[in-house]
Amino acid sequence: MKRSTFKEEQKVTTTSNIENMEKQEALGIFSRMLLIRRFEEEAERLYRKGLVRGFLHTYIGEEAIAVGAIPILREDDYVIGHYRDHGHALARGIDPKAAMAELCGKSTGCSGGKGGSMHLFDIEKHFMGGHAIVGGQLPLAIGIALGVKLKQLDSVVMCFFGDGAVNEGEFHEAMNIASLWKLPVVFMLENNLYGMGTDVNRSRAGGSSIYGAAEPYMIPAVQIDGMDVMAVRETVIEGVAKVREGQGPVFIESMAYRFHGHSMADPSNYRDNEEVQENRTRDPIDKFRDDCIEAGKVDGNDIALVAEQIDILVQEAREFAEQSPEPTAEDLYTHIYAEPEGN
Amino acid sequence: MAEMLLRDAMSKALREALDEDDRSFLMGEDIGAYGGAYAVTRGFLEKYGEERVRDTPISESVFVGAGIGSAMIGMRPIVEVMTINFTLVAMDQIINHAAKLSYMSNGQLQVPLIIRTVTGGGGQLAATHSQSFENWYASVPGLRVVVPATPYDALGMFRSCRKDNNPIIFAEHALLYRVKGEVPEEYYEVPLGKARIAKPGTDVTLVAYSGMVRVAEEAAAKLEEDDISSEVIDLRCLSPLDLDTVIESVKKTNRVAIVEETWKTGGFSGTIASDIQEAAFDELDGPVIRINGPDVPAPYARNIEQLMIPSSDWVVKSVKYNFGL
Amino acid sequence: MATELKMPQMGYDMEEGTVVRWLKEEGSTVNRNEAVAEIETDKAVVEFESDSEGVLLKIVAPEGTIVPVGQTIAVVGNAGEEVGDVSDTLIEQTTAINDSETEDSDPADEPEQFHETTEVISGPSTGRILATPIARRIAEERRISLANVSGSGPGGRITKKDVEEYEPDLSSQSTSPVSLETTIPKETGNDSTLSVPVTFMPGEKQPISxxxxxxxxxxxxxxxxxxxxxxxxxxxxxxxxxxxxxxxxxxxxxxxxxxxxxxxxxxxxxxxxxxxxxxxxxxxxxxxxxxxxxxxxxxxxxxxxxxxxxxxxxxxxxxxxxxxxxxxxxxxxxxxxxxxxxxxxxxxxxxxxxxxxxxxxxxxxxxxxxxxxxxxxxxxxxxxxxxxxxxxxxxxxxxxxxxxxxxxxxxxxxxxxxxxxxxxxxxxx
CATH class of the missing domain: 3.30.559.10 (Chloramphenicol acetyltransferase-like domain)
Incomplete structure (x- = not known):
């Protein structure tokens, strides 16, 4: 890691600050990560059974980023991201039932069954969507931030994107204008080292470390271990505060690794098994659990109890999704256009 | 009633937006310090300030996207893309995002964004700067496409656009800015999706929009000299499209020609022609005629540039020939 | 001057007919309104009468030939009159229409693209009558056979105006009959036994016959x-x-x-x-x-x-x-x-x-x-x-x-x- 703090002097983030954490808070972080993990595993099962169709991109292995970052935000802040969006949505507090129902194409889904896995929305929770055109959410984040600024609010906009998006023109346009207009954006780069199947070293001049791309735009940028939830938390707390002060955007590159393929269709031929196995030993959930136990914050019983509750939540979500009705033929034609103002 | 240039009608429309609605702001290339490439926003920066009259970098994708994003949280942005040719750079934002968000979010999101842009050829700006793409956008569900032909409609429809909660392509024809027309002092609106009978007639219906309305009107005057009475319909909007007015007219005249500036292949005239024959096949006393620009890039040289833009003589000949009039 | 005898339209839905039998031979004298051939339609065999008199110069469609409505089946003229190769010209008739149209629409001073918008849809390929949709509709309503109407539109297309202004030409009607099979009432009452054909329910709306x-x-x-x-x-x-x-x-x-x-x-x-x-x-x-x-x-x-x-x-x-x-x-x-x-x-x-x-x-x-x-x-x-x-x-x-x-x-x-x-x-x- 090159740099993990926005402060001038280098500081290595450690897990030692777990010691300052309450038990409930630690269990909260653990349970959020585990919820995402179990939700994704169930989604994959449903995909194999044919209940989830289309594209399914799971967040397994990257849970620490969403869980480390999103709960830091206030309710009036905004989250917008890419198509690997289940983790972000759950971390933002979207009901797992509504999310699972959306994956199953049911009318009770958080997008009414019209968006699917890649397009989860919950505007009440300021979750502004998963967006499936690589890089396309970046200009939208700029716009939300501009709206915040024009409304003279102090909300921040957290925008997730992957290493693939960095090579889109929209990324550079967004960096420039965010910096130029000092917009309240936290750019959250999830660098999982592969743009679909292409190694970032083969797609980007300068190699796998990307945060330097923000520097020409005068945006403060750091790189952190995205598999360390406490590191993510600490950096995001700092970054969000900076943005909220009105000093313009920050850029956080979280180094990550997705344990499964790009999507369900991906045989992962482009990564060797050794690399995958090695990264799996760095499982962010296991690491946090072990650190917590080591720090004496939680014990095996606590963990087992949480795991049991999460299993129930996910099974309820599955049952809800399975039992929910499909959209009607009329729904095909609703919400293509908005109602006129005043209606 | 006061006469007004279309440019001034647009200026008035934009001033109203800024005066009446705190949520509205303008954003685009050279709209502030420069005063707008077509001088529509001259003097705006001084009056409304940089926050509400935002000069942008030449980054169409991101400033159109910024319009969408701000609309997603309740602003009512008016984004200017200097010409419709440059909207292609922002097409991902317009089509994959603006047009989809309401639907994909199942109505949770609305995108009340007006994208003003300048369309049309005839100014010897050559192939990349002389195009008309309204028809492309009109084929995308979720977008509205407004194509005024007169100062009255430009102002009146812009007022309606401000009340609409959808992404709108508001395409102003470059050669119409200097066109004068009557614009009443008192407030009025022109609803979206209601075509205008620019001139009533009985023998043939000429359907046009934007810059081609004037061509159709000229053609109608020439046909009148030969006792051929044309009904000229200005579509005003391509989406929503007022097909009813067209069909009513075709039922009366039994003959119809559609005049459109852009290329014939894929032109919106094809959609209209198809709709007409489906809805009124037994009313037709001849083929539905499409008078479009030919499928060539716009050249620079004036003489050949003029050959690719439908003219009134062209319309007259085509009508007489095809209908045996 | 030689006159072509053409396959008559004997039903609104008739597109072609078969020449069953020639009642006259080539070279024989033909009077006006004299039957010269028997024509078979989907529905019946009918006698086909000449609409001009003279000598049957040429039989274009031999017995057994299926001929589209409106195409020449024979030529009548003065004895000894030269007849070109009618059958060949007939076959080319449809393409000829297109050719002449193209020439008409070729003002040299127009841009080439002009033709794209003025090109008339290609003419009939099987002697089908060219008529606009509304002309066809009105003709059907008024029981006018389009075969009797001459078209003033491009390529001879029959337009609404042509049908509306059509007056039956009594002098030539015998050879260009209107067929009304579908509209002829099957039971026409004797004028002294008019009965009221009413079977309706109060409040019911009856379709109009x-x-x-x-x-x-x-x-x-x-x-x-x-x-x-x-x-x-x-x-x-x-x-x-x-x-x-x-x-x-x-x-x-x-x-x-x-x-x-x-x-x-x-x-x-x-x-x-x-x-x-x-x-x-x-x-x-x-x-x-x-x-x-x-x-x-x-x-x-x-x-x-x-x-x-x-x-x-x-x-x-x-x-x-x-x-x-x-x-x-x-x-x-x-x-x-x-x-x-x-x-x-x-x-x-x-x-x-x-x-x-x-x-x-x-x-x-x-x-x-x-x-x-x-x-x-x-x-x-x-x-x-x-x-x-x-x-x-x-x-x-x-x-x-x-x-x-x-x-x-x-x-x-x-x-x-x-x-x-x-x-x-x-x-x-």
């Missing part, structure tokens, strides 16, 4: 376009009735039974010869005097009304007329009237005498210019030379198109009919 639609359209058109005026007169039929009885008694064994209507028809024919305007058609560019007198007789049936005509009856005797009317009624019942009988009337008579009505006025049947409406013949007191007597009186009312005749002429015509009927010997015997 084709015939009803046709009547509605024709009557509205007539009353809209034709300024009607009416002249009525009482006609003393005493002499006519008595003469009729005598004739019927005398010729009973010959099967003759004259009706009152026969007498009226005959009187009208003579009056029309004296006042030919009542036998003419009003057209925008002039008054078309018909060279024949075709008296149309309104016949009511269960579905509505038809007005078929006895054709070319100007020189016919009363007995012949009687026979023709009887024949017309019979064939109207059996649905075997010819198309020209349906549409060829030049003057019409509507007789409601069997209903015991004293008088009524009728609507003119376009393109005719007049119709005579007659009520029943009933005994009434009349005054002759100051004495009251019993007379057999009938009221007749002429409806006439004011564009072609005026009131005084209407009166003259009607009085002529009256004169003839009141002194019937002159024309009955």
């Amino acid at each position: 084709r015939m009803r639609q046709q009547i509605a359209r024709v009557t509205v058109k007539s009353k809209t376009e034709k300024p009607h005026f009416y002249v009525s007169a009482e006609i003393n039929m005493t002499n006519a009735m008595s003469l009729r009885k005598q004739i019927n008694d005398q010729l009973k064994d010959d099967g003759v039974r004259l009706t009152v209507n026969d007498l009226i028809v005959k009187a009208c024919i003579q009056a029309l010869q004296k006042y030919p305007k009542f036998n003419a058609y009003y057209q925008d560019d002039g008054i078309q005097y018909n060279d024949k007198i075709n008296i149309a007789v309104a016949i009511a049936d269960n579905e509505g009304l038809i007005v078929p005509a006895i054709l070319d009856c100007g020189e016919k005797s009363l007995r012949q007329i009687s026979q023709m009317i009887k024949d017309l009624a019979e064939r109207s019942s059996s649905g075997t009237l010819s198309p020209q009988e349906y549409t060829g009337g030049t003057f019409a008579i509507s007789n409601l005498g069997m209903f015991d009505v004293s008088s009524f006025v009728a609507i003119i049947h376009p393109p005719q210019s007049a119709v005579l409406a007659v009520g029943t013949v009933s005994e009434k007191p009349i005054v002759i030379d100051g004495e009251i007597a019993v007379g057999q009186i009938m009221t007749a009312t002429i409806s006439a198109d004011h564009r072609i005749v005026d009131g005084a002429e209407g009166a003259q015509f009607l009085i002529e009919v009256k004169r003839l009927l009141q002194s019937p010997t002159s024309f009955m015997v």
Whole structure:
């Protein structure tokens, strides 16, 4: 890691600050990560059974980023991201039932069954969507931030994107204008080292470390271990505060690794098994659990109890999704256009 | 009633937006310090300030996207893309995002964004700067496409656009800015999706929009000299499209020609022609005629540039020939 | 000059016909309206008559050939006249239309792209009649065969205007028959046994039959376009009735039974010869005097009304007329009237005498210019030379198109009919 703090002097983030954490808070972080993990595993099962169709991109292995970052935000802040969006949505507090129902194409889904896995929305929770055109959410984040600024609010906009998006023109346009207009954006780069199947070293001049791309735009940028939830938390707390002060955007590159393929269709031929196995030993959930136990914050019983509750939540979500009705033929034609103002 | 240039009608429309609605702001290339490439926003920066009259970098994708994003949280942005040719750079934002968000979010999101842009050829700006793409956008569900032909409609429809909660392509024809027309002092609106009978007639219906309305009107005057009475319909909007007015007219005249500036292949005239024959096949006393620009890039040289833009003589000949009039 | 005989349109849905048999050989003399071949359609074999006279110069379509409607099957002309290779030119006919169009639309000063927008859709490939959709619709409504209509549109396409302005050409009708199979009522009631065809539920909306639609359209058109005026007169039929009885008694064994209507028809024919305007058609560019007198007789049936005509009856005797009317009624019942009988009337008579009505006025049947409406013949007191007597009186009312005749002429015509009927010997015997 090159740099993990926005402060001038280098500081290595450690897990030692777990010691300052309450038990409930630690269990909260653990349970959020585990919820995402179990939700994704169930989604994959449903995909194999044919209940989830289309594209399914799971967040397994990257849970620490969403869980480390999103709960830091206030309710009036905004989250917008890419198509690997289940983790972000759950971390933002979207009901797992509504999310699972959306994956199953049911009318009770958080997008009414019209968006699917890649397009989860919950505007009440300021979750502004998963967006499936690589890089396309970046200009939208700029716009939300501009709206915040024009409304003279102090909300921040957290925008997730992957290493693939960095090579889109929209990324550079967004960096420039965010910096130029000092917009309240936290750019959250999830660098999982592969743009679909292409190694970032083969797609980007300068190699796998990307945060330097923000520097020409005068945006403060750091790189952190995205598999360390406490590191993510600490950096995001700092970054969000900076943005909220009105000093313009920050850029956080979280180094990550997705344990499964790009999507369900991906045989992962482009990564060797050794690399995958090695990264799996760095499982962010296991690491946090072990650190917590080591720090004496939680014990095996606590963990087992949480795991049991999460299993129930996910099974309820599955049952809800399975039992929910499909959209009607009329729904095909609703919400293509908005109602006129005043209606 | 006061006469007004279309440019001034647009200026008035934009001033109203800024005066009446705190949520509205303008954003685009050279709209502030420069005063707008077509001088529509001259003097705006001084009056409304940089926050509400935002000069942008030449980054169409991101400033159109910024319009969408701000609309997603309740602003009512008016984004200017200097010409419709440059909207292609922002097409991902317009089509994959603006047009989809309401639907994909199942109505949770609305995108009340007006994208003003300048369309049309005839100014010897050559192939990349002389195009008309309204028809492309009109084929995308979720977008509205407004194509005024007169100062009255430009102002009146812009007022309606401000009340609409959808992404709108508001395409102003470059050669119409200097066109004068009557614009009443008192407030009025022109609803979206209601075509205008620019001139009533009985023998043939000429359907046009934007810059081609004037061509159709000229053609109608020439046909009148030969006792051929044309009904000229200005579509005003391509989406929503007022097909009813067209069909009513075709039922009366039994003959119809559609005049459109852009290329014939894929032109919106094809959609209209198809709709007409489906809805009124037994009313037709001849083929539905499409008078479009030919499928060539716009050249620079004036003489050949003029050959690719439908003219009134062209319309007259085509009508007489095809209908045996 | 050689004339091409073309495959006739004998049904709205007929696209082609088969030449079954030639009744004439090449080189033989052909009279006008003489049958020259037998043509088979989907529905029947019919005789095909030549519409010009001369020598059958060439048989283009041999027996057994299937020929699209409108294409030449033979050529008639003067003996020895040169005939080109007709069959070849015919085959190329459709492409030739396109070629000539392209030439027409090739103004050198126009940009090349102009052609793209002005190109006419390619012409018929199988001799199909070119007509616009609305022209086809109107033709169907008005029972006009498009084969009879000449097209003024590009490539000879028949337009709405062509159909609307179409007037049946009686002189050539025999060779270009209109086919009405689908619209001919199958059961045409005898005019004295009119029954009301009603099976409806109160409050129900009945669909409008084709015939009803046709009547509605024709009557509205007539009353809209034709300024009607009416002249009525009482006609003393005493002499006519008595003469009729005598004739019927005398010729009973010959099967003759004259009706009152026969007498009226005959009187009208003579009056029309004296006042030919009542036998003419009003057209925008002039008054078309018909060279024949075709008296149309309104016949009511269960579905509505038809007005078929006895054709070319100007020189016919009363007995012949009687026979023709009887024949017309019979064939109207059996649905075997010819198309020209349906549409060829030049003057019409509507007789409601069997209903015991004293008088009524009728609507003119376009393109005719007049119709005579007659009520029943009933005994009434009349005054002759100051004495009251019993007379057999009938009221007749002429409806006439004011564009072609005026009131005084209407009166003259009607009085002529009256004169003839009141002194019937002159024309009955």
